[in-house]
Amino acid sequence: MVIGITGGICCGKTTVLSVLKKLNFKVFNVDDISHDLLNKDEVKEEIKEKISKDVFCDNNIDRKKLASLIFSDEKKRKALNKIMHKRIIACMIDIISKQKEGLTFIEVPLLYELNLEKYFDEIILIYVSRKEQIKRIMKRDCTTEIKAKDMLLSQIDIEEKKKLSKYVIENTHSIESLEKDIKEMVERIKNECN
Numbered sequence: 001m002v003i004g005i006t007g008g009i010c011c012g013k014t015t016v017l018s019v020l021k022k023l024n025f026k027v028f029n030v031d032d033i034s035h036d037l038l039n040k041d042e043v044k045e046e047i048k049e050k051i052s053k054d055v056f057c058d059n060n061i062d063r064k065k066l067a068s069l070i071f072s073d074e075k076k077r078k079a080l081n082k083i084m085h086k087r088i089i090a091c092m093i094d095i096i097s098k099q100k101e102g103l104t105f106i107e108v109p110l111l112y113e114l115n116l117e118k119y120f121d122e123i124i125l126i127y128v129s130r131k132e133q134i135k136r137i138m139k140r141d142c143t144t145e146i147k148a149k150d151m152l153l154s155q156i157d158i159e160e161k162k163k164l165s166k167y168v169i170e171n172t173h174s175i176e177s178l179e180k181d182i183k184e185m186v187e188r189i190k191n192e193c194n
């Protein structure tokens, strides 16, 4: 069974994935796939040509610079999406096709934006309010409220994602209580889907 872990920026998807890994489940993160792709020559060439040479440092992509550019410029973001998404989805489908038994969890930030629901047996949304997302982005990235809000605008609003989701984990308390909620959610899905 393959379960998609999704949510908005800074809702805690990777934190949840780490807990699942600690619990000995098989986990994959689509963000790792995109980081690997950004090291490929063909992808770098396309980014140089269609986005900007200024996001490079010694022929390597500076992800912070690229992020800053795409979250403030919709055209550039669409151009990057066009280069990256088909490749990311192909890698994701390949991983899914290799899962034969047990539970596998895959973190896919833009699962709803890219209409990827059909690839997953179930989907868990990691939720915090928009206000909390902004607070966590500002703290983690040492950035301004305006920039944090720009990042949110690049994704479907978290309340919309909540409406689309049968399984929701609220990540507003301590990591200990998150771990308890994750264990309960896994049991619930196992019971409901057997």
Ligand SMILES: CC(C)(COP(=O)(O)OP(=O)(O)OC[C@H]1O[C@@H](n2cnc3c(N)ncnc32)[C@H](O)[C@@H]1O)[C@@H](O)C(=O)NCCC(=O)NCCS
Pocket: 008, 009, 010, 030, 031, 034, 035, 038, 063, 064, 066, 067, 070, 077, 080, 081, 084, 085, 088, 108, 109, 110, 111, 154, 155
């Ligand atoms: C912009 C990049 C260079 C930033 O890298 P960085 O290491 O700083 O952040 P990371 O990759 O961990 O992404 C952090 C979060 O940003 C959000 N995000 C990333 N890319 C996008 C995007 N194109 N649109 C909206 N949100 C995005 C996601 O919530 C993601 O979890 C990188 O995310 C990237 O190459 N993005 C394009 C590929 C993509 O769409 N990835 C998400 C696939 S589902």
Ligand SMILES: Nc1ncnc2c1ncn2[C@@H]1O[C@H](COP(=O)(O)OP(=O)(O)OP(=O)(O)O)[C@@H](O)[C@H]1O
Pocket: 007, 008, 009, 010, 011, 012, 013, 014, 015, 016, 031, 109, 136, 140, 171, 172, 173, 174, 175, 178
């Ligand atoms: N329960 C929590 N309480 C307080 N802070 C938290 C909690 N869970 C996660 N965080 C913090 O919020 C930030 C984002 O967490 P995490 O990286 O897990 O989110 P994400 O959804 O994977 O982010 P991104 O969309 O950027 O990939 C991190 O700085 C993390 O330490």
